[in-house]
């Protein structure tokens with residue numbers, strides 16, 4: 001089809017923005033195409049650019065306590081810089097499955113004092129819906145701590161690491177918590193174990209520290225623990241094609 005030719009599977013707009021050397025100072029909203037079905041993505045041009053934003057929390061206006069189909073297809077708004085959304089597990093899977101190369105996941109966090117931390121994971125992958133969007137990721141770097149791996153102790157890692165976990169929502173329980181459903185307790189879909197050390201889709205508390213019967217806030221445990229709900233989070237992915245385009249040759253005709 002015409003759409004397939006214009007936005008073929010090899011064309012990734014967030015990355016091509018950089019390879020085309022467009023100088024953007026503002027985030028851009030661009031159509032993204034996989035399998036000839038275009039959808040919009042939000043491109044983050046910080047850190048050298050080329051990031052496709054897959055999740056953002058910033059003000060608590062969007063309800064993240066949703067069921068499987070909403071997390072599958074995506075929800076929220078992402079036209080504005082402060083909008084909250086989940087891009088959708090099918091879209092995330094499609095973006096990651098493009099090509100055979102590894103993608104990086106960067107997670108930006110901010111607390112209620114305005115302090116920022118980040119975590120980067122190499123080789124971020126999801127499986128498809130038949131395998132319930134199982135999560136895989138490689139080496140950590142950053143200053144927020146490696147909470148996705150569950151924490152520092154072996155016991156924490158066994159019960160709370162998100163590596164290899166399937167996606168769970170309130171209506172589809174794929175977690176390792178046999179006595180219940182982690183998504184029911186933690187207010188949001190996530191790759192729960194039994195249950196979590198990270199939940200960026202939890203309930204938005206405008207207080208930072210919070211109380212309750214469950215640790216269901218927006219949690220990154222290795223930074224502020226389980227009982228502190230962060231003010232801001234964003235998850236974004238970037239293909240290694242981006243790096244190749246930056247180190248590209250010939251275009252400047254310098255012929256080193």
Ligand SMILES: [Ca+2]
Pocket residue numbers: 173174175176177178179180181182
């Ligand atoms: Ca369960």
